[in-house]
Amino acid sequence: MPHSHDTHQTMTHRYARQMILPELGPHGQERLRQASVLCVGAGGLGSPVLLYLAAAGIGRLGIVDDDRVEISNLQRQILFTESDIHRGKAEVAAQKLAQLNSQCQIDAHPMRLTAANALSLMADYDVIVDGTDTVASKGLLNEACVRLGKPLVHGAILGFHAQVSIFWGRHGxxxxxxxxxxPQGAVANCAEAGVMGAMAGMVGALQGLQALKMALGLAWCHTHGLDPLLGRLWVLDARTMNTRILTLTPQASCPVCAGDPDSVVLQDTPQVACTPREAQDVRGIDVAQARLCAPETLFLDVREAFEWRNGHIAGARHLPLGQLLAETHALEDLPLNAPIVAYCQHGIRSLTGAAHLQRLGYTNVHHLEGGFVRWL
Ligand SMILES: [Zn+2]
Structure with a gap:
């Protein structure tokens, strides 16, 4: 029992370092105590998110994760230690967080987020944090948040690239x-693309800070000069430490947030778009070879529109991977023997794109190894 830890004086002492901040103060601290945050995924991102939120005095924390701790997790998932291997992540995380802050109520949900349980899992929390590492889960979380009108603290890592934002249907x-x-299952996760533990720590800590701002509330943020990453995408290239903040605007054509939230349909997306076997059959070319390609070669950029706008190979054609996979007629003006080099940012999505083109019958398809980043 936390006998002596719950007196007002102890509480004040516990959070003294943050309560002396004029942006927080005792009233802000009380808001944190009354707030609830659900973190979906207790892995590389979820670990720092949960640790910082528990330490900061968020009143109630939910953890959704159906995985067990594996030795390869310890390189970045700082909630866990060697003695936790084979134990359920949600359960271990709940135990560690309770040790860190016995005043924090912790709900362990040892299950996978699905279209069937997403709404009931999330309904009871003020703020949702995305600690997942697949595009399918990120989409499902987004759709459920739009349905419920809840803010979603987004974070993603690919290699040395990272991004953080807050998505909130009603406000951005x-x-x-x-x-x-x-792109269905086409964006690599940590297992495929690799990740440094400190990258997950940095992005998770930033997500934790955004979640704290959302727990304080938008009105509080505005009156105290705190500007959450709502409608703004923070992007980092940790190789050079260049950071940028891109402004995002709600799209009138958005299939999810542009219409009535009640009509948003939740779907479990299958993960596999490109089997390892298919990927093996795709021929890669490096940048030097690509620069020597015949002039009639079509460079097909399968990245998203915002990536294309930030720069692309001269003369390339833009067709986002999701569209390429979904719209069978998107390339029907091209003869099946047309020379095509598919490329993306790092050479991962392009593998799926090239495999799909081969499946459609294109015979002269390559993908650019290392992607646009290496081209530059
Ligand atoms: Zn939208």
Whole structure:
């Protein structure tokens, strides 16, 4: 029992370092105590998110994760230690967080987020944090948040690239305003693309800070000069440490947030768009070879519109992967023997794109190894 830890004086002492901030103060601290946050995924992102939120005194924290701790998780999932291997992540996380802050109510949900349980899991929380690492889960979380009118603290990592934003249907754009054609399972996760633990720590800590701002509330943020990443996408290239903030606007054509929230349909998206076997059959070319391609070669940019706008290979044609996969007629003006080089940012989505083109019958398809980043 937390006998002596719950007196007012102890509480004040516990949070003293943040309560002396004029942006927080005792009233802000009380708001945090009354707030609830659900973190979906207790992995590389979820670990720092949950640790910082519990430490900061969020009143109630939910953890959704059906995985078990594996040794390969310990490189970045700082909630866990060697003695936790094979134990359920949600249960271990709940135990560790209770040790960190016994005043924080912790709900462990040892289950996978699905279209069937998303709304009931999320309905009871003020703020939702995305600690998942697949496009399918990110889409499902987004759709459920739009349905429920809840803010979603988004974070994603690919190699040394990262992004953080807050999506909130009523107050700004949603995830689908940014990615209208979700490439189904085509964006690599940590297992495929690799990740440094400190990258997950950095992005998770930033998500934690955004969640705290959302727990304080928009009105509080505005009166105290705190500007959450609502309608803004923070992007980082950690190789150079260049950061940018892109402004995002709600899209009138958004398939999710533009209409009536009640009509948003939740769907479980299958993960596999490109089997390892198919990927193996795709021929890759490096940048030097690509620069020597015949002039009639079509460079097909399968990235999203905002990536295309930030720069692309001269003369390339733009067709986001999701659209390429979904619209069978998108390339019907091209003869099946047309030389095509598919490319994306890092050479991962382009693999799926090229495999799909081969499936459609195109015979002269390559994908650009290392993607646009290496081209530059
Ligand atoms: Zn939207």
């Amino acid at each position: 754009p949603c995830y689908r305003c940014l990615y209208p054609h979700p």
